[in-house]
Amino acid sequence: MNEVINLLKNHRSIRKFTSETLDEGTIRTLVEAAQSASTSSYVQSYTIIGVTDPAKKKALREVSTQPYVEDNGHLFVFVSDYNRHKGLSEEKGTPISFDTTESLIVGIVDASLAAQNLAVAAESMDLGICYIGSLRNDMQRVIDILELPEGTFPLFGMVAGYPDQEGSVKERLPFETVYHENTYDGLEKTKEAIEAYDQSIQDYYKARTNGKRDETWSDQVVNMLNKKQRHDVHDVLKKQGYLGQ
Amino acid sequence: MNEVINLLKNHRSIRKFTSETLDEGTIRTLVEAAQSASTSSYVQSYTIIGVTDPAKKKALREVSTQPYVEDNGHLFVFVSDYNRHKGLSEEKGTPISFDTTESLIVGIVDASLAAQNLAVAAESMDLGICYIGSLRNDMQRVIDILELPEGTFPLFGMVAGYPDQEGSVKERLPFETVYHENTYDGLEKTKEAIEAYDQSIQDYYKARTNGKRDETWSDQVVNMLNKKQRHDVHDVLKKQGYLGQ
Incomplete structure (x- = not known):
C-alpha cells in the first residue's frame, strides 16, 4: 500500500x-x-x-x-x-x-x-x-x-x-457488500457480511460509550432514514432556478 | 507542494x-x-x-x-x-x-x-x-x-x-473566479479573469487542432448548456423510487 x-x-x-x-x-x-x-x-x-x-x-x-x-x-x-x-x-x-x-x-x-x-x-x-x-x-x-x-x-x-x-477511523461496510460484479447483488447475498458489520459497529459504539450506546449500523441508518428531513430543499432549489421541469 | x-x-x-x-x-x-x-x-x-x-x-x-x-x-x-x-x-x-x-x-x-x-x-x-x-x-x-x-x-x-x-492537464478557471470570500462575487467582479482564461483555452484548442478548433471556454460551456440533454433522467429517478415528492 x-x-x-x-x-x-x-x-x-x-x-x-x-x-x-x-x-x-x-x-x-x-x-x-x-x-x-x-x-x-x-x-x-x-x-x-x-x-x-x-x-x-x-x-x-x-x-x-x-x-x-x-x-x-x-x-x-x-x-x-x-x-x-x-x-x-x-x-x-x-x-x-x-x-x-x-x-x-x-x-x-x-x-x-x-x-x-x-x-x-x-x-x-x-x-x-x-x-x-x-x-x-x-x-x-x-x-x-x-x-x-x-x-x-x-x-x-x-x-x-x-x-x-x-x-478515529470509522469502519466501513464490508468490501463485498459495496462492490458487486456485473449485476447488482440484493441484500440476501450480502446479508451475512452486513450482520457481521452490524456486530462490529455495535461493539465499537458500546466500547466508546461504556455500554450506553447500543446500536448497530443498520439500526442507526434505518432510524435516521425513518425521519423525513429537510423537506424544504426541493422548493429552495426551484426558487434558485433548478428542477423547473 | x-x-x-x-x-x-x-x-x-x-x-x-x-x-x-x-x-x-x-x-x-x-x-x-x-x-x-x-x-x-x-x-x-x-x-x-x-x-x-x-x-x-x-x-x-x-x-x-x-x-x-x-x-x-x-x-x-x-x-x-x-x-x-x-x-x-x-x-x-x-x-x-x-x-x-x-x-x-x-x-x-x-x-x-x-x-x-x-x-x-x-x-x-x-x-x-x-x-x-x-x-x-x-x-x-x-x-x-x-x-x-x-x-x-x-x-x-x-x-x-x-x-x-x-x-494532458486541462487548465481550470482562475482561482479568483472560483474562490470567493464571505459572499458570492457576481460575474462582473470576475469578468477580466474569465476573459483571460477564455483566451488561454482558445489558444490551447487552436494549438492542438492546427487552428481548426476556435472556441473559448465560455463558448464551449454555453453551447453545451444551450442543448437540453437527458430529459428522461427525472422520470427514471422517479421510477426507481426517488423524487416522489
Whole structure:
C-alpha cells in the first residue's frame, strides 16, 4: 500500500482545531487541488466560498447547530453554480437552461469531486477536515447569509484546520457488500457480511460509550432514514432556478 | 507542494489503456480507498459495480458512445443506493423514505466522494482514469443491463487502467473566479479573469487542432448548456423510487 492509499484509508473527521489559521497560500493550494478534479464536460459548475466574517460564521453555526462551524478552522462552503454560465450566456445572446434533473446532478457531482480533492489535499498537509451537510438544515438562510444568486445553492460546508483532537477511523461496510460484479447483488447475498458489520459497529459504539450506546449500523441508518428531513430543499432549489421541469 | 498535491494537480483523463488488467488485490485496494471517503450520517448510500462481462461492456458502450467504455481498462459503475437500507428497514419493520430531494443529494454526494477517492487512489498507483457521465445518455438501459433494483440508479462510470497515452492537464478557471470570500462575487467582479482564461483555452484548442478548433471556454460551456440533454433522467429517478415528492 503506498503513502497516498494510506492517507485515504486513514481519514477520520476532525471537529476541533487549534487557533492556528490557514494562510492565504494554503487556501490557494487547497482550492487549486480541488479544481484539478474531473469536471463534467469542462463545465466547472461550482464555486467555493471561504467564510471568515465572524457574524456570518455565527449565523451558519445556527443553521448547522454544530459548534465547529463557528469555532477555529477555515470554513469552506461548496456551492453548485450555473450563475456564471447564465451571465456568460446572456452576454452571448445564447440561452442556456439548467433546470433539468441532469443539470442538478452535474452541479452536485462537480462540487463533490472538487470537495473530496480539497479534503485529500488538506489531509496530505496534516490538516483535518469535516464535511458539514447540516448547512442544508436551512438552505434558504445560507443563501441569504452568503448572498447566493439565481443558479446557485449551497451543497455542504467543510471545515479544515490544524487538528486539536485525534479523531478515529470509522469502519466501513464490508468490501463485498459495496462492490458487486456485473449485476447488482440484493441484500440476501450480502446479508451475512452486513450482520457481521452490524456486530462490529455495535461493539465499537458500546466500547466508546461504556455500554450506553447500543446500536448497530443498520439500526442507526434505518432510524435516521425513518425521519423525513429537510423537506424544504426541493422548493429552495426551484426558487434558485433548478428542477423547473 | 507535497507529493499528494502534485498528484492531484497532475490529473488528466486517460482514455486509452494497455491490455494489462487490474488484479483482484488492486480492485479491492481501490474500492476500500473509495469507501474511506466521508459519508453523510454514515449512510454509505452507494454501490460500485465492476463490469467485466464483455456483452455488458459492449451494451454500456452503446449507451455511452465512448469506445473506452468497452476497451481495455476496468469499468466501475457508481450507483446511488438506498435499496440496501430499504431491505434492512423491512426486516426491522421500520419504514424509511428516500424520495426527497435531500435524499437524492445525499446519494449523489456519497457516491461522488467515494469515486473521487478511487480516482486519486488509482492515480497514486500510476493508473489512469476517466469518468463516464455519458452512461446517463440512457439511464434506463444501464439499469436493465446491470439489473439495478428500486432505490438505486447509475450515477456515472469510471474506467481505470494502465495508461497507453499521455493525456494532458486541462487548465481550470482562475482561482479568483472560483474562490470567493464571505459572499458570492457576481460575474462582473470576475469578468477580466474569465476573459483571460477564455483566451488561454482558445489558444490551447487552436494549438492542438492546427487552428481548426476556435472556441473559448465560455463558448464551449454555453453551447453545451444551450442543448437540453437527458430529459428522461427525472422520470427514471422517479421510477426507481426517488423524487416522489
